[in-house]
Amino acid sequence: MQKRRLSIIIILLAQIMSPYPGVAQTDWFQEPHNKYRLFYKNPDKNGRNQYEELVNEALVKVQQFFGSPMPRTFDVFVHPNRASLDQQWRRDWNMPDFKSECWMVASGIAAKLDLVSPRVWETEACEHHYEDKTKTAQLILHEIVHVYHGQNNPSPDFSEVEGIDWFVEGLATYASGQCDENRMLEVKKGLKSNGLPKSLDQFWQGSTKYGLSGSMVQFIDKEFGRARLAGLMKFRKKQEILDAMGVTEGQLIARWGAYMEK
Ligand SMILES: [Zn+2]
Structure with missing residues (x-):
C-alpha cells in the first residue's frame, strides 16, 4: 500500500515538475521515442501515429542532409488548438500580448518543436493543408532543421x-x-x-x-x-x-x- 502511494506521488511529481513552464498540466500524454518525446492531448490520440511518422521521416532526412545524427533528444508538442500554442509562445518568448498570425503553425528550437495540431489546420490556420503530404512533410522538416541548428549553436533557442x-x-x-x-x-x-x-x-x-x-x-x-x-x-x-x-x-x-x- 505504502509503495503504491509512493509511486502515485512520484508520478504526480513527474507530471508537475515539467521542464517547461506552463506544460505541467496533467492532460498532456507523453510517449518516449528514440530521439524525442511526443506530447499530445486527448483529441490527437488517433492522429498521433501519423505525427510520429512525420517526425521520424524528418529525422532521417535531416541526418542525410548534414551527414550526422541529431546530437540530443528533444520534445515534440502537438497543441490541440491555436490558443494552446499562443499560450506557450507567450511564455517562451516573454511576450504576454503575443497573438500568432494564421499562417504560423509551428516553431523549433534545440529543446523542442511546438506545433498546432494538423487536425485543426483547416479551421485554425491559413495556407496549410494537412492533406498536402509533400508540403506538410517539408513544414515538419523545416522545424526539425531548426531543432538541429539550435543543438549545434551556442544559443540553443536563437535568442542570442x-x-x-x-x-x-x-x-x-x-x-x-x-x-x-x-x-x-x-x-x-x-x-x-x-x-x-x-x-x-x-x-x-x-x-x-x-x-x-x-x-x-x-x-x-x-x-x-x-x-x-x-x-x-x-x-x-x-x-x-x-x-x-x-x-x-x-x-x-x-x-x-x-x-x-x-
Ligand atoms: Zn523557420
Missing part, C-alpha cells in the same frame, strides 16, 4: 543570435526542400524589378523572405560545399559567418546575384 535571421530561416527553408521552383521564380522576378538586396538583413524581409533567404543558403551550399555550410551552424553572429567563408557581406550578395542569374 545577431543578424543571422536570413541564415537560420534560409537553412531551414533550403534543407527542407521548400526552395521549390515557384519560390525561386518569385525571387528572380523580384531581383529583376528591385535589384540586389542591400544587406543580408533584407533577405529576411518582405513577402519573398523565405525564397530570398533559402536561395542564399542554397548558393552557399553549391559554392562552398555541404561541410562548410554545416560548419556555419555554430556561429551566433553574421560577421562570424562571413569570416568563415572569407567574404564581405557585399561580395556574398553580389556572388549570389550572379548565381541567381544563371
Whole structure:
C-alpha cells in the first residue's frame, strides 16, 4: 500500500515538475521515442501515429542532409488548438500580448518543436493543408532543421543570435526542400524589378523572405560545399559567418546575384 502511494506521488511529481513552464498540466500524454518525446492531448490520440511518422521521416532526412545524427533528444508538442500554442509562445518568448498570425503553425528550437495540431489546420490556420503530404512533410522538416541548428549553436533557442535571421530561416527553408521552383521564380522576378538586396538583413524581409533567404543558403551550399555550410551552424553572429567563408557581406550578395542569374 505504502509503495503504491509512493509511486502515485512520484508520478504526480513527474507530471508537475515539467521542464517547461506552463506544460505541467496533467492532460498532456507523453510517449518516449528514440530521439524525442511526443506530447499530445486527448483529441490527437488517433492522429498521433501519423505525427510520429512525420517526425521520424524528418529525422532521417535531416541526418542525410548534414551527414550526422541529431546530437540530443528533444520534445515534440502537438497543441490541440491555436490558443494552446499562443499560450506557450507567450511564455517562451516573454511576450504576454503575443497573438500568432494564421499562417504560423509551428516553431523549433534545440529543446523542442511546438506545433498546432494538423487536425485543426483547416479551421485554425491559413495556407496549410494537412492533406498536402509533400508540403506538410517539408513544414515538419523545416522545424526539425531548426531543432538541429539550435543543438549545434551556442544559443540553443536563437535568442542570442545577431543578424543571422536570413541564415537560420534560409537553412531551414533550403534543407527542407521548400526552395521549390515557384519560390525561386518569385525571387528572380523580384531581383529583376528591385535589384540586389542591400544587406543580408533584407533577405529576411518582405513577402519573398523565405525564397530570398533559402536561395542564399542554397548558393552557399553549391559554392562552398555541404561541410562548410554545416560548419556555419555554430556561429551566433553574421560577421562570424562571413569570416568563415572569407567574404564581405557585399561580395556574398553580389556572388549570389550572379548565381541567381544563371
Ligand atoms: Zn523557420
